[in-house]
Amino acid sequence: MARKIFEKAGLIPGLQPGAKPAPEAAPASEQPKPKTAPGTMMGFLTAQSGAVQEAEALRARVKALEEESPIRKLDPATIKPSRWANRHEASFRTDDFEALKAEIAAAGGNVQPVKVRPMGVLNGSTPEAGAAFELIYGHRRHRACAELGIPVSAIVEEATDLSLFEQMERENRGRQNLSAWEQGVMYRRALDEGLYSSLRRLSDGLGVDLSLVSKSIALARLPDAVIAAFRSPLDIQFRWAAPLTEAMQKDPDGTLSRARAIGETRGDLAPSAILARLLGQPEPAGAESKQQALTISRAGKVVAKLTTDTKGRALIRFEAGALPDAKRRGLVKALEDFLKT
DNA sequence: ACGACGTACTCACCACGTAT
DNA sequence: ATACGTGGTGAGTACGTCGT
Numbered sequence: 172m173a174r175k176i177f178e179k180a181g182l183i184p185g186l187q188p189g190a191k192p193a194p195e196a197a198p199a200s201e202q203p204k205p206k207t208a209p210g211t212m213m214g215f216l217t218a219q220s221g222a223v224q225e226a227e228a229l230r231a232r233v234k235a236l237e238e239e240s241p242i243r244k245l246d247p248a249t250i251k252p253s254r255w256a257n258r259h260e261a262s263f264r265t266d267d268f269e270a271l272k273a274e275i276a277a278a279g280g281n282v283q284p285v286k287v288r289p290m291g292v293l294n295g296s297t298p299e300a301g302a303a304f305e306l307i308y309g310h311r312r313h314r315a316c317a318e319l320g321i322p323v324s325a326i327v328e329e330a331t332d333l334s335l336f337e338q339m340e341r342e343n344r345g346r347q348n349l350s351a352w353e354q355g356v357m358y359r360r361a362l363d364e365g366l367y368s369s370l371r372r373l374s375d376g377l378g379v380d381l382s383l384v385s386k387s388i389a390l391a392r393l394p395d396a397v398i399a400a401f402r403s404p405l406d407i408q409f410r411w412a413a414p415l416t417e418a419m420q421k422d423p424d425g426t427l428s429r430a431r432a433i434g435e436t437r438g439d440l441a442p443s444a445i446l447a448r449l450l451g452q453p454e455p456a457g458a459e460s461k462q463q464a465l466t467i468s469r470a471g472k473v474v475a476k477l478t479t480d481t482k483g484r485a486l487i488r489f490e491a492g493a494l495p496d497a498k499r500r501g502l503v504k505a506l507e508d509f510l511k512t
Numbered sequence: 513a514c515g516a517c518g519t520a521c522t523c524a525c526c527a528c529g530t531a532t
Numbered sequence: 533a534t535a536c537g538t539g540g541t542g543a544g545t546a547c548g549t550c551g552t
Contacts, residue, residue, distance in 0.1 A: 351519095369540085371538070380519095382522090382540090382541070385539095385540060389541090408517095408518065409518080409519070409520095410519085413541080
């Protein structure tokens, strides 16, 4: 690989593609020696000048190589998310995203480059102020670099809308971290924009399951109020598409009013319990067990979690070593006092 | 080990438009 | 009227993951 790059730049003598073989230079012993002092001086200067020229040429080749390099360091501000971007804002508030950010910060940049295409008339993207590139994939890595204030490593490539969409979709599916709703929004946008003429064409083109495409698009068609009833759209599952769609068809007003009420009062309600409430059904047994665990921290570090099991029992689980024997009685006393109030 | 849950996949079915 | 193709949906099943 490295050899290829050097060959391309002509840095390996005699291997430059298409280059004519250099004329055989006469051996040093056969070069005519200057016979005068000025002649010696001129010969020295000529030799020196040749070395300088060679160094200049090498520098130019290296610069050209850097510019040709498939991976470039770009200012995140010059890259705008793809118009097919399917990442919900909640995707950038997860522990996973924070972990990715920390990993990029530790490495001093994104080791795995994102892919962008130049904005322009060739691919239908419209230039925007300050943005020279449109993301094809790597939205989370781009966002992480932007938040860290560091350049983002990117592969720059021309791409049509369809090619951009398919590359972005495959990259995301490969990572398996797109929620059902996010997929639905992405597929729906592709259909609305005319990238595919039907669900079947889309599923064939992308190699994704037709029924999943159908379900995810059904989720994406749900009113905003229904989506907002959930803590995050990422909580919504494929199989909820049918009952939610049916509820909207049979009782749109009731479903919407329940959705708005849930949105205002849900607290830590589990996604399955929110679904049941939206559908006007009794909440599933043990739904509260899926309540988000409450964490107990000391000096910024989580030392225990408060959860609820399937039988409704509250459980405080301390990390190993976080609760010394000497403190157990004190904890019991503190809890007893707390429960008296 | 077991059950619950979530996802992927297959297949059958229905609705609709068009050709014969 | 019937057959056929296309587009979309839903039921059933298998498999993997996770918590108990």
